[in-house]
Amino acid sequence: MMATGTLNQYIQYVERMFRTANGENLARLLSLRDDHINNKNLRSSDIATLVEGNCVAPLDEIIIYHLCCVQALSVKDFIEAYHHQSQCVAAVVRLLQAQKEENWSLSLMYTVCLDLRLVAQKAELCDAQSNGKILEKAAESLLACFRVCAADNRTADEDTKRLGMLNLVNQLLKVYFRINKLHLCKPLIRAIDSSPFKDQFPLAQQITYRYFVGRKAMFDSDYRSADEYLSFAFQNCHHQSIKNKRLILTYLIPVKMLLGFMPAKRLLHKYDLLQFWDLVTTVKNGDLRGIDHVMEEHESFFIRAGIYLIVEKLKITAYRNLFRKVYLAENTHQIDIVSFQAALQIMGQVDVDSDETQCIVANLIYDGKIKGYISYQHKKVVVSKQNAFPPLSSLY
């Protein structure tokens, strides 16, 4: 759209889209991801004077900031581009505030906000000293939009700008996860969860939202909610978005494993996540040395994905599986602590003593993973005659 043509034609076109309330096309004309940004006729070092007086307010400032940003991008000055784009968003906020009882311009808001985040990410890479400050500032601009949307509660349901909230929240979640400020997510999540439009937002947005909320729940050790959110995201994600499905699985798999569900090799193969396969086999076998080995081998993958500590927690599952094997082999309801200790030592925890073995068993009993009790005097674990090791999946 407008890949060729003069500046005046461009302005007239934008004005026409604005007057006819054509949000989609207006958004494209002010997007940084559209063909028109390659149109050299739209670039000038003095855009402001060329546009001013040539265009109706408040469109003129939006166009000026947009074209200034395009100009800066063409010379790869991302920091400058970021500043123009953030002013462009501010101008859009003013436009939204002025438009009562209509929401056709939400697409424009989505576009400029997404562009702002993308440009901020680029700018962040150029400025080694920034360390997230540019993105944090971008989040403030997005919050300004969010406030306008959230406050629009007198308009009829189909015209309310509140329908734009989730898109913005998703943008904000992306920023907060990137700069590692997870505590800022909480009010946003609360705003969405209490929204009457909760289930009416477009499915794609709901998937993104649940992906991030699921990850947040995982970090807060709330594995059951994490499972729920991430499973929704995975099941509803478009089957051709392999990359997104893989991302969701990176978190869903360890969460499921903690809850006692092991993934099939076929699935891991399909999504190129075989890093987890060694983990599955070692955890199943209670192979502690093996887990350490897997963690070392895939350390950077686990750390980058932010699941290193979860993998560490899987060792508890490995203990349970190992002790179950001992129990089955001994075939008795009174098992010597020494037997468990020996098993731990064989499987790699060489420095473990009787006390620590008792401690590990004690935790499993406390968590309900073993039914029974320990006798300190006899140095024995007495397990229940029925279902001494209940399946993990039945516990949560």
Next chain:
Amino acid sequence: MSYLNYLCNNQGPNKREKIIGTCYTMCPQEEIWLRKREKLIHILEVVGDNFKLVKSYSRSAADANMAVPSLLRPYNVLKKTVNYLLHEVGKRTNVPVIVIYDFLNDRLRSVRQDMTIQRLLPEQCVELLEPIIRFHVYFAYRLCEKPIKEFDPVLNNKLLLECVKWFLSCADEMDRLNRCFNIDNTALSLDMVNLEDSKNMYDRVLVESLYILCNIENNQLLVRYLGLPSYIKRNPRLKLAYEIAIANLKNDFMRVCRLSHGLCPLTTCAFVIFLPTLQKRILQIMSSAYNSKQLTVPTTVLQDWLLFNNVVDVTECCKLYGLNVDNGVQFNKMSFKCDIEVHKPKLNNRLTGEQIINLEDVLTY
């Protein structure tokens, strides 16, 4: 304009408009006059027949302009002030410890205020903050048995965390700048060796370890450790702190307690503060695992496992949480009261032993 905007706009190295203090004594002349006139001199500021005043902390109010050069002490004066406070005033024995703490806490806070207003360089900040961090950790331990109206551990911890976070963000900034100059890890680790040698420099590994141990229940902070440059990550002292936290994450309290014997005096202080929380949780877990109407666990064993000072403490603690103690502790998951507030930490002579006697000792290792 928001604070953040303000920060961002002024953070560029060239744009950073700096205020440099011109007060070359520990206390600005104006304040000396005022406090002498109003008789606001602290007992610790009386040295023999003379007064030795140190600038006191005052909250920045909306109408007061804090950025007056004549009221601000430049870096080397601040350094001297911190040294004077911790090494000279900290040694005083003729006043109660709590008075010394309150005085130092206030005066060190004003040091930090001067640092903030002048926006000192990260290299300077870390050097000033490190001893302040040691101060807060030491007193959190030293005063842990005091009643809340005398010493508030929560407030102290808040100030401590502020300092630690500030320190670490400076350390990160320095890491980033070093990376910009293309200094590789080997060169840096050589630097670190030098840092460890010289007494006046700061101990980053200590602060990183304290950050983990002072917030051991917050797993999010371990993510920071995992992302650290490898030359710091591999340091055995820091690794120990990480392993303790990981053992704690898995509730492997035996390992936590065993590893804790290898901690240095200050990290031990941080650990002892956390110990009651750990003890309570262990007792709760054991109440399920050793649940029995007849069987008991000897108190001496619990003393050993849970790092209690003596059997009396074990009995007292078990009874507090509703457990029956006869010849041994009778664990019962129904009678364990988990809604009882965690007991207070004790000056623990088992872990800390003879090594922590006074402030001076923990400042200089």
